[in-house]
Amino acid sequence: xxxxxxxxxxxxxxxxxxxxxxxVRLARNIAKHPFVNRSSPEERSAVVEEVREVIxxxxxxxxxxxxxxxxxxxxxxxxxxxxxxxxxxxxKGCPERVLVLDGRGIVSIMxxxxxxxxxxxxxxxxxxxxxxxxxxxxxxxxxxLGFAFDPEFGFLTTCPTNVGTAxxxxxxxxxxxxxxxxxxxxxIAQSGxxxxxxxxxxxxxxxxxxxxxxxxxQVTLGLSADELCEKVETVASxxxxxxxxxxxxxxxxxxxxxxxxxxxxxxLCHARRMGLGEAMECLSLVRMAQEAxxxxxxxxxRWERLLLEVQPAHVQVKAGRQLHEEDIEMVRADLVRDALxxxxxxPRPGRKE
Amino acid sequence: xxxxxxxxxxxxxxxxxxxxxxxxxxxxxxxxxxxxxxAWKPGSDFLEFSIGTFLExxxxxxGPSKTDEGEACRQLPPCPRCGLEFxxxxxxxxxxxxxxxxxxxxWIRPLFVRIHGSGTYKGPAPEGCLSSxxxxxxxxxxxxxKEAVACEKYEVAATLRDRIxxxxxxxxDGC
Numbered sequence: 001x002x003x004x005x006x007x008x009x010x011x012x013x014x015x016x017x018x019x020x021x022x023x024v025r026l027a028r029n030i031a032k033h034p035f036v037n038r039s040s041p042e043e044r045s046a047v048v049e050e051v052r053e054v055i056x057x058x059x060x061x062x063x064x065x066x067x068x069x070x071x072x073x074x075x076x077x078x079x080x081x082x083x084x085x086x087x088x089x090x091x092k093g094c095p096e097r098v099l100v101l102d103g104r105g106i107v108s109i110m111x112x113x114x115x116x117x118x119x120x121x122x123x124x125x126x127x128x129x130x131x132x133x134x135x136x137x138x139x140x141x142x143x144x145l146g147f148a149f150d151p152e153f154g155f156l157t158t159c160p161t162n163v164g165t166a167x168x169x170x171x172x173x174x175x176x177x178x179x180x181x182x183x184x185x186x187x188i189a190q191s192g193x194x195x196x197x198x199x200x201x202x203x204x205x206x207x208x209x210x211x212x213x214x215x216x217x218q219v220t221l222g223l224s225a226d227e228l229c230e231k232v233e234t235v236a237s238x239x240x241x242x243x244x245x246x247x248x249x250x251x252x253x254x255x256x257x258x259x260x261x262x263x264x265x266x267x268l269c270h271a272r273r274m275g276l277g278e279a280m281e282c283l284s285l286v287r288m289a290q291e292a293x294x295x296x297x298x299x300x301x302r303w304e305r306l307l308l309e310v311q312p313a314h315v316q317v318k319a320g321r322q323l324h325e326e327d328i329e330m331v332r333a334d335l336v337r338d339a340l341x342x343x344x345x346x347p348r349p350g351r352k353e
Numbered sequence: 354x355x356x357x358x359x360x361x362x363x364x365x366x367x368x369x370x371x372x373x374x375x376x377x378x379x380x381x382x383x384x385x386x387x388x389x390x391x392a393w394k395p396g397s398d399f400l401e402f403s404i405g406t407f408l409e410x411x412x413x414x415x416g417p418s419k420t421d422e423g424e425a426c427r428q429l430p431p432c433p434r435c436g437l438e439f440x441x442x443x444x445x446x447x448x449x450x451x452x453x454x455x456x457x458x459x460w461i462r463p464l465f466v467r468i469h470g471s472g473t474y475k476g477p478a479p480e481g482c483l484s485s486x487x488x489x490x491x492x493x494x495x496x497x498x499k500e501a502v503a504c505e506k507y508e509v510a511a512t513l514r515d516r517i518x519x520x521x522x523x524x525x526d527g528c
Binding site: 029031033034035037038139140143147148149150151152153154155156157158159160161163164165195219220221222223224225227 | 434435437446447448449450451454455458461464465468469470471472473474475476478479480
């Protein structure tokens with residue numbers, strides 16, 4: 001599973017630089033069945049079977065497969081969450097949870113999450129209209145299931161915060177300069193006034209590990225899906241522009257920041273134990289250096305890939321077994337050193353036993 | 354002014370939200386505001402709201418609770434299809450099935466406006482538009498109406514009759 005392609009982590013250099021990935025999620029329920037929270041195991045199984053039938057017969061899903069969550073080992077589940085192919089909330093729930101995954105790591109469908117179906121499309125960089133176009137095509141191909149729809153309220157969902165378009169459009173942004181210059185709380189408040197939410201992609205509130213923030217729409221009713229995507233993209237683009245300007249100011253002759261970047265590089269290259277937060281902070285600074293054109297050795301770092309590889313489940317897959325937290329930190333440090341030493345074409349700095 | 358959530362204490366926290374130019378205001382007492390603000394810390398007067406969490410918390414405790422409207426809410430018949438009581442929806446903030454939307458339509462409209470700044474969907478309808486109603490629900494509602502009339506529960510009967518009319522009209526319109 002860890003070797004499967006993942007489109008968003010392998011995207012090219014399309015601007016803006018601050019944009020890491022794009023996600024569009026549609027919530028859908030099958031009208032004839034009660035919602036997941038009030039349905040019986042038999043009814044939830046029936047939902048799975050109806051979805052399976054469409055997946056197996058619809059050409060759009062020829063590269064897709066169904067994976068029941070029941071019985072799946074914890075590391076594989078963690079891997080899917082870290083790759084953003086399923087929500088952390090999907091880890092818990094009824095036994096009839098099933099994940100539909102396509103072969104390219106772009107489309108995933110959570111069956112029996114909070115709603116019967118959560119259709120997700122994940123792309124690299126900022127590509128909301130493209131992601132929405134793909135999600136809409138998937139959605140249309142599933143209309144045969146008989147989605148719950150009301151002319152006044154739109155698509156009907158379990159939670160009233162999703163009703164209407166039932167669309168959540170989001171862009172993940174890397175905003176280290178705005179975070180370092182403490183501009184994020186004000187920008188988060190401004191985005192809130194526009195009906196958008198900006199939150200740490202890892203961690204809560206304004207304190208986001210690795211300076212990764214997610215911009216998404218809060219409202220789902222009153223605006224069309226296209227309008228919501230456009231709004232999110234506009235605000236995400238403005239944040240990316242502000243990040244560019246903040247970097248110019250921050251990096252201009254600032255020896256303090258330069259020192260922090262080189263220290264981060266030192267930690268990545270030499271540490272023997274590394275917590276997740278520390279790894280993400282260091283990688284964030286290295287990415288900023290890379291994008292600011294600070295040259296070797298930063299320009300060779302494959303940031304998106306490393307960002308994934310330092311996550312706990314990915315570390316355990318690399319180790320080939322389940323690990324305790326302390327061991328995860330050691331293996332994490334090993335794998336980061338290994339990756340960076342290969343970039344430098346130097347000898348692998350192995351851990352002294 | 355009393356707190357819109359508990360209806361008991363004076364509202365001391367006033368929140369103004371503007372979505373798509375539509376301004377909505379929330380007036381809460383200090384205790385309710387604390388409960389809805391996960392960032393609040395004991396001893397602190399500062400309330401920091403993540404608007405997403407705030408709205409989710411608010412809709413878990415929606416609707417009028419002290420007025421005549423609140424009483425009418427409590428007398429609403431449960432959803433004929435899944436049996437969800439409106440009071441349970443108020444507590445959990447979760448619907449049980451598509452028919453809940455029809456059962457509580459009049460009561461959830463203001464909630465949607467509070468959450469989204471609008472109560473109306475904008476966008477295309479899916480092909481083979483399946484509304485929340487349907488033949489099965491109409492039959493159930495008509496049975497409930499008969500029972501309500503037999504027990505002389507005329508207020509309940511009036512609500513059921515209105516819902517039946519809406520469903521029948523929608524069925525005639527083809528959506």
